Amino acid sequence: MAPANVNLRATVFCLLAWANLATSDRVYIHPFHFLTYNKSSCEDLEIAHEEGTPVPTFIPVPIQAKTSSVDEEALRIQLASAVNKLEEIDRVRALGVGTLINLKGLHVYTVLSKTWHKAHVFSPVALFGTLASFYLGALDPTASKLQTFLGVPLDTQSCTSRLDGHKVLSALQTIQGFLVDQDRKYDDVQLLLSTVVGLFTAPSLSLKQPFVEGLAPFALVTLPRSLDLSTNPDLAAEKIKRFIKAVTGWKISIPLAGISPDSTLLFNTFVHFQGTLKGLSLLAEPQEFWVDNTTTVSVPMLSGTGIFQHWNDASNNFSVTRVPFSENACLLLIQPQDASDLEKVEAHTLQVDFLTRKKNVAPRVIRLTMPHLVLEDSYDLQDLLTQAKLPTLLGPDAHLGKISDTNIRVGKVLTSILFELKVDEGKQPSESAQQPGEPEALEVTLNSPFLFVVYEQQAATAHILGRVTNPQCRA
Template sequence: MAPASVSLRATVLCLLAWTGLATSDRVYIHPFHLLTYSESSFEELGGDHEEGPPDPTFTPVPIQAKTSAVDEEALRVQLALAVEKLEEVDRLRALEVGTLINLKGLHIYTVLSKTWRTAHVLSPVALFGTLASFYLGAMDPTASKLQTFLGVPVETQSYTSRLDGCKVLSALQTIQGFLVAQGGEQGDARLLLSTVVGLFTAPSLLLKQSFVQGLAPFAPVTLPRSLDLSTNTDLAAEKIKRFIQAVTGWQMSIPLAGFSPDSTLLFNTLVHFQGTMKGFSLLAEPQEFWVDNTTTVSVPMLSGTGTFQHWNDTSNSFSVTRVPFSENACLLLIQPQHTSDLEKVEAHALQVDFLTRKKNLAPRAMRLTMPQLVLEDSYDLQDLLTQAKLPTLLGSEAHLGKISDANLRVGKVLTSVLFELKADKGKQPPEAAQQSGGPEALEVTLNSPFLFVVYEQRAATVHILGRVTNPQPRDGTPGQNVRPQKAGVNL
């Protein structure tokens, strides 16, 4: 397919993905033939029936066993290398999955945002990847219900309408690789994207090797660990939290407490996104951020001068600024004209054909000032399924025979994200902070509630959606990202 055709395909898919999402939970009708089985391949795999030799199983090691620390730079390199020699079918497959991610992610963001009062961040890719992981381990009727929830209808007795979970997870690897791959003039502005899956099981549970190995394209670090989940659930949750923080170095709250003591599997997808703002420095002193019309907080601010694309939507009272991370990835900053208009702007900007507005983004010499961000959030997929009127989809009657032969009882299913924006320069001296970007530079300061989107254009995928109403960490202390200093972690 010619590059122009690929670009057109991406545009069409993206328009469909961004139109009318917040008001519809209908299945998106599209021939996702690149993601489904051929009839012959489905039969070769035995379909949804247990045929052929049994799948090898294993018992996860205890959670206190020594574990190597996560090497995030190695993960970035691994993702970048994975997209260097893609075939055209791989790129088109990534576009199809990107469409599904945008549909599901933006709809869920809209549902969740109705209850938000502070800063929140959502990773549609992590959310979709968690759903796809369970689809990989599911058998009918659970598999069909999960596929429909992912956005692709299942035709009765039609194998060619069935999603191939391996193809979906492989496309997720491509989508993540596109984000961190470097190139062009912004190639030195690196992004980190690290995905880790924790599978925490009761001591007697056996997991299937093919399922755990099948998660590798989506989550190159998968950590199956066993511990007592039945005696003291709060203690088990604390042990898991300490384990994750020790292995990753990410200081996250990870609200796993409160699961049922008869649970035999807890599933946690963790994502760390770190973006470097090229040409930005940290201002010497904290600045005021208006939480509302009467309240301010003092927060660290980043500032940089350059040529950015900018657009004012005067009819809807908000502005959009596009800051490039790399040749293909960017940060879109959406700022309401009035603090009280945040929810109205959010409802408008994230329902209409937002991405086509890039044609209206004119290059401007600008001095942009915004908060330094360290945000973290977690969402329980079980709660989201309840809101979608599917409370029993992953319940005790779920058919998850491709994860384990045992009668699984799935407890919490968390997707957790740690989002960081940092400057690529040191602290700015006080006198520099007073300088303007020149007589014609437009001054844009995000010192009141705003929205942001991390978008990658090769797969036309929204990676992060966020709302910032108070940039301070929730515990009121500066965010930290402490890396383990030892070669291994022993809890």
């Protein structure tokens, strides 16, 4: 094994050990010095502060201004190219941020899931990216509170213990690039991941240019636009919905009702994930899906035979099927043996140690049948902060002086996700008889409530978490 790989594996071990220790009441020195300011950067910040160098600002163009449509394939290529020239420190940063994403994302997912009664989909990466974006624009005490909420301990007396927001967002780009980086053996694209940020401001609000430009690693498309948020909030919400749909082309609902008329900034993150499961294609007829023990719905199903990993956890009554999107990214399908155990299985499986645990299971031939998923979901970070007993973190008294010189009133901080499993158009389900000598295919059919995780291995990051209780509900 090459020395670089030895160092990287050692780093992974240290990060996971820290992740487990950080959840206890004891205090430990965190290993994330590669995400904080170094001594030289601290000196530069001090000089800039003393000199009082003016920061360029601009007023966003009106929302009706002409805007080019999002080119998702170009975004994928740009993300994938970002991982081609990584140095070792870039990979270490990605591992560190991946650990933080999993810790924060899984915790928030657990909080949210207690109120869910249907299909839902959640992006830990988008959550962390939004929090890191606000950290980039924050001053103390808001910056310190955000850093602590992100999971990195802070010594308020030491500049070198403070997160460098640019390093964090750069690591986020690396993590997204790992996910979509195309395997050289495939000619067709297996994954698309597009992140768009909309900064919707009151007409007179100016934004600081370094802040907006600094969001680029997290969201390659950032759209600052101005519109009247105060006179008719419902009309403003409708304009934002039309604008995003026109720019992205995504068929996604955006629940912006209830915008506070005194808001001057809305921070909206839009994520589109599209994955193709090789060898699976659409069955000719819809199939029954058991919503509960007495209720079924008829839904489109994908089916096909492939070489997958599959294992059973008999003691906890669930099974896992690992379906690769590529050599680095996979879809984990987690199926309770009894649908009534879904929440119990969810609590057991969606943990950092479960996701990062290597399953030494030999791949085998499996005939997989599962719903053709098209899911969407939205959540407001402000609501999550309230549940986390931090309702004022981004409230009227938040110090966001790196976003604007004007006192900002943050309204909705909405994240909307569109998740799609794409049909493999080059493959049709085969019903041919098993040939002599061929291994018998294990039948795995997901026709009752299940969980799924889109997982990327290089940064050990859970990108998408989902619960499917009724595939007809688009969350």
